[in-house]
Amino acid sequence: MRLSRYFLPTLKENPAEAQIVSHRLMLRAGLIRQQAAGIYSWLPLGHRVLTNIARIVREEQDAAGFHEILMPTIQPAELWKESGRYDDYGKEMLRFTDRHDRELLYGPTNEEMVTDIFRACVKSYRDLPILLYHIQWKFRDEVRPRFGVMRGREFLMKDAYSFDLDAAGARRSYNRMFAAYLRTFARLGLKAIPMRADTGPIGGDLSHEFVILAETGESRVFVHADLVARDILAEAVDYEGDLQPLVDSWTSLYAATDEKHDPAAFAALPEASRVEARGIEVGHIFYFGTKYSGPDAMNVTVQGSDGKPVHPEMGSYGIGVSRLVGAIIEASHDEAGIIWPESVAPFRVALLNLKPGDPAADALAGELYAALRAAGTEVLMDDRDERAGVKFADADLIGLPWQVLVGPRGAKEGRAELKRRKTGERHELDKAAILERLLG
Amino acid sequence: MRLSRYFLPTLKENPAEAQIVSHRLMLRAGLIRQQAAGIYSWLPLGHRVLTNIARIVREEQDAAGFHEILMPTIQPAELWKESGRYDDYGKEMLRFTDRHDRELLYGPTNEEMVTDIFRACVKSYRDLPILLYHIQWKFRDEVRPRFGVMRGREFLMKDAYSFDLDAAGARRSYNRMFAAYLRTFARLGLKAIPMRADTGPIGGDLSHEFVILAETGESRVFVHADLVARDILAEAVDYEGDLQPLVDSWTSLYAATDEKHDPAAFAALPEASRVEARGIEVGHIFYFGTKYSGPDAMNVTVQGSDGKPVHPEMGSYGIGVSRLVGAIIEASHDEAGIIWPESVAPFRVALLNLKPGDPAADALAGELYAALRAAGTEVLMDDRDERAGVKFADADLIGLPWQVLVGPRGAKEGRAELKRRKTGERHELDKAAILERLLG
Numbered sequence: 033m034r035l036s037r038y039f040l041p042t043l044k045e046n047p048a049e050a051q052i053v054s055h056r057l058m059l060r061a062g063l064i065r066q067q068a069a070g071i072y073s074w075l076p077l078g079h080r081v082l083t084n085i086a087r088i089v090r091e092e093q094d095a096a097g098f099h100e101i102l103m104p105t106i107q108p109a110e111l112w113k114e115s116g117r118y119d120d121y122g123k124e125m126l127r128f129t130d131r132h133d134r135e136l137l138y139g140p141t142n143e144e145m146v147t148d149i150f151r152a153c154v155k156s157y158r159d160l161p162i163l164l165y166h167i168q169w170k171f172r173d174e175v176r177p178r179f180g181v182m183r184g185r186e187f188l189m190k191d192a193y194s195f196d197l198d199a200a201g202a203r204r205s206y207n208r209m210f211a212a213y214l215r216t217f218a219r220l221g222l223k224a225i226p227m228r229a230d231t232g233p234i235g236g237d238l239s240h241e242f243v244i245l246a247e248t249g250e251s252r253v254f255v256h257a258d259l260v261a262r263d264i265l266a267e268a269v270d271y272e273g274d275l276q277p278l279v280d281s282w283t284s285l286y287a288a289t290d291e292k293h294d295p296a297a298f299a300a301l302p303e304a305s306r307v308e309a310r311g312i313e314v315g316h317i318f319y320f321g322t323k324y325s326g327p328d329a330m331n332v333t334v335q336g337s338d339g340k341p342v343h344p345e346m347g348s349y350g351i352g353v354s355r356l357v358g359a360i361i362e363a364s365h366d367e368a369g370i371i372w373p374e375s376v377a378p379f380r381v382a383l384l385n386l387k388p389g390d391p392a393a394d395a396l397a398g399e400l401y402a403a404l405r406a407a408g409t410e411v412l413m414d415d416r417d418e419r420a421g422v423k424f425a426d427a428d429l430i431g432l433p434w435q436v437l438v439g440p441r442g443a444k445e446g447r448a449e450l451k452r453r454k455t456g457e458r459h460e461l462d463k464a465a466i467l468e469r470l471l472g
Numbered sequence: 473m474r475l476s477r478y479f480l481p482t483l484k485e486n487p488a489e490a491q492i493v494s495h496r497l498m499l500r501a502g503l504i505r506q507q508a509a510g511i512y513s514w515l516p517l518g519h520r521v522l523t524n525i526a527r528i529v530r531e532e533q534d535a536a537g538f539h540e541i542l543m544p545t546i547q548p549a550e551l552w553k554e555s556g557r558y559d560d561y562g563k564e565m566l567r568f569t570d571r572h573d574r575e576l577l578y579g580p581t582n583e584e585m586v587t588d589i590f591r592a593c594v595k596s597y598r599d600l601p602i603l604l605y606h607i608q609w610k611f612r613d614e615v616r617p618r619f620g621v622m623r624g625r626e627f628l629m630k631d632a633y634s635f636d637l638d639a640a641g642a643r644r645s646y647n648r649m650f651a652a653y654l655r656t657f658a659r660l661g662l663k664a665i666p667m668r669a670d671t672g673p674i675g676g677d678l679s680h681e682f683v684i685l686a687e688t689g690e691s692r693v694f695v696h697a698d699l700v701a702r703d704i705l706a707e708a709v710d711y712e713g714d715l716q717p718l719v720d721s722w723t724s725l726y727a728a729t730d731e732k733h734d735p736a737a738f739a740a741l742p743e744a745s746r747v748e749a750r751g752i753e754v755g756h757i758f759y760f761g762t763k764y765s766g767p768d769a770m771n772v773t774v775q776g777s778d779g780k781p782v783h784p785e786m787g788s789y790g791i792g793v794s795r796l797v798g799a800i801i802e803a804s805h806d807e808a809g810i811i812w813p814e815s816v817a818p819f820r821v822a823l824l825n826l827k828p829g830d831p832a833a834d835a836l837a838g839e840l841y842a843a844l845r846a847a848g849t850e851v852l853m854d855d856r857d858e859r860a861g862v863k864f865a866d867a868d869l870i871g872l873p874w875q876v877l878v879g880p881r882g883a884k885e886g887r888a889e890l891k892r893r894k895t896g897e898r899h900e901l902d903k904a905a906i907l908e909r910l911l912g
Binding site: 067072082 | 481505515519576578594602604
């Protein structure tokens with residue numbers, strides 16, 4: 033992409049309304065624009081990041097055997113009256129009536145609706161388990177939306193739902209999602225640790241929060257060092273096999289948020305194993321049995337193998353997709369701007385032509401641009417008529433993993449600088465060497 | 473995908489509420505489920521089709537030089553008061569207030585919001601043109617939602633917006649989109665003809681509807697045969713070049729909907745050139761100049777090359793993405809069910825194991841399944857414990873382009889039947905020949 037034709041409205045000044053670094057950087061780097069309190073438009077660069085995150089989330093849900101559906105944003109109130117949760121949500125639920133005075137709401141979560149789909153379509157134990165997910169916009173009318181997309185009102189969420197015949201089956205589905213979450217966050221370049229958690233308004237008695245470690249996190253966390261060091265992507269995960277040992281290997285080591293912290297147990301660990309850090313919640317999984325399918329709620333049954341009706345055992349599993357954009361920035365930035373992990377970067381390479389109009393710079397930048405694109409690498413070429421200093425600052429601000437700096441002097445000798453955004457490391461190299469480093 | 477593990481709730485009976493064939497077939501084939509009047513969930517098979525359509529729409533928008541953004545579903549009412557359209561939409565606009573009594577609405581279209589983004593971010597004539605699109609859910613509170621996704625209330629739409637310095641630039645942007653629409657619909661397997669159209673509530677004085685020909689279309693259309701025969705995909709479209717000759721070559725030939733029909737002009741065509749058919753609107757493009765950017769509306773300017781303020785010339789361009797799922801079915805089905813064009817089919821091949829448990833059938837089906845998947849072909853294997861007749865009927869109903877029928881007798885000799893859904897043509901072939909036909 034040529035920046036001269038792109039839509040990337042960066043800001044030089046720090047926006048006054050942004051209290052945390054990710055919000056500030058998202059506004060400054062032209063990722064988002066606020067349309068109302070807690071409601072944002074995603075501009076091209078931000079939209080690319082959001083899409084990359086959603087793609088990785090989707091791939092790992094598919095790998096875990098869940099099937100993608102898409103439920104609407106608007107739900108009829110009657111489903112929530114049936115489950116008994118219509119009043120629980122209070123003013124956070126956005127409610128309204130249509131032109132025929134039917135009560136509707138903008139879905140804050142989808143346990144009721146997916147249970148309604150299940151009961152209409154599934155009749156026999158032989159069809160279980162049913163494993164579904166969707167990625168959809170939700171709305172929670174926060175009294176005080178803030179921190180940009182970290183606590184917005186309209187937000188993109190992946191939520192998954194499992195229906196099993198019994199508690200053992202439900203545990204297997206829970207374990208699948210547990211493993212999928214570990215892989216998902218690792219692929220996003222995040223260190224996310226599962227921690228025992230409260231179940232809140234979703235309910236149930238088994239629940240884990242996935243918390244990423246970030247200096248600017250909202251709460252303190254206490255974690256065994258082995259969990260921090262562990263590389264889940266280096267381990268094979270067989271979703272058809274027994275995942276309980278994998279789950280146990282994570283949950284048997286100490287990991288707690290501030291509110292669940294047990295100082296005595298933590299102090300009993302060897303000192304080298306104790307990691308105190310700050311954390312941001314990015315995922316939450318729940319097993320809640322028959323809370324929604326049971327006789328006191330939506331009263332859903334399938335025919336069991338003995339012919340008798342059985343209430344399916346359910347779980348639900350959320351990831352805040354739009355929130356992750358902010359969370360990744362909180363975990364990965366410096367004074368100059370964002371540092372995107374390769375897996376979610378909006379483009380992989382920033383190619384800066386430092387003097388458009390100079391024949392050598394134009395030629396070398398053009399050749400590198402063509403070669404990188406031909407190799408399938410996403411590259412944003414800064415061909416604007418701007419000072420080199422502006423281009424350096426914008427490139428650091430938007431945080432693409434690699435920068436190629438093409439100046440007139442070096443270009444005359446066929447050389448440019450390759451800079452790694454994360455480390456600041458730079459090397460002056462010829463064209464072939466640059467392409468070899470980026471594509472090799 | 474193994475059907476035994478998939479979520480595909482087909483119906484044997486015709487649903488009473490469905491008046492048109494696409495609605496009936498979408499419910500029967502397990503593509504959607506109604507959650508409230510005009511509000512649907514997309515089940516796995518339907519979601520795959522919706523995703524395929526959106527991908528093709530997106531690729532052609534990108535090719536035409538438009539940049540993807542994503543505006544929220546909820547909009548502040550004040551923008552619409554500023555443009556003067558807040559009252560125009562009447563009861564079709566879903567309005568509500570949040571917990572702080574601020575007036576909000578569920579966006580039925582986005583001219584106001586995109587203009588707001590433009591005025592916040594673009595200051596100079598040098599940044600023009602600005603070409604943006606998004607694919608987002610919209611809501612129109614139809615008094616009588618019907619025909620399934622063809623006239624729903626919550627629907628997925630691609631809308632694009634162009635901002636140019638002058639009328640000539642706006643015309644170039646309009647022409648880009650005109651060409652992109654021709655290519656988009658052709659790739660979706662549709663014969664869509666651009667027809668001069670009214671501008672309705674969007675406004676402006678230049679507008680074309682893209683109408684697909686379908687026996688069950690809602691209105692009569694009258695078209696020159698050359699337009700119907702023309703294969704736009706066989707023609708090179710250079711978005712950087714002058715597209716006016718291409719646009720003229722379409723608009724100079726007769727094409728009119730019933731309301732715009734001029735019987736005398738049509739009768740003047742040679743008889744062989746007159747095509748009377750029925751049509752469904754799937755896209756609509758508008759050039760409306762400064763209706764939203766002008767001083768009587770949102771009063772947006774950029775600095776012109778002479779330093780004086782200029783109101784940008786705008787256009788907007790819609791495609792009903794969810795509506796297209798219904799429209800494609802209206803254009804492509806038979807008594808037995810849906811006939812998906814290859815480009816949007818949820819899977820490419822239905823592989824029917826007609827006797828699971830039979831060693832030869834299991835082996836041959838398993839080998840074909842593995843070979844097709846290894847080659848990157850999407851295949852849905854019917855491995856259910858059901859009668860062959862049920863499998864035949866479901867395969868025809870869901871309408872994948874190819875069926876491979878593996879029965880125990882043929883399998884013993886290493887042979888299966890390859891059936892093309894569209895023509896019904898069948899051939900008994902050995903494994904290598906089947907793979908050669910499907911992958912060659």
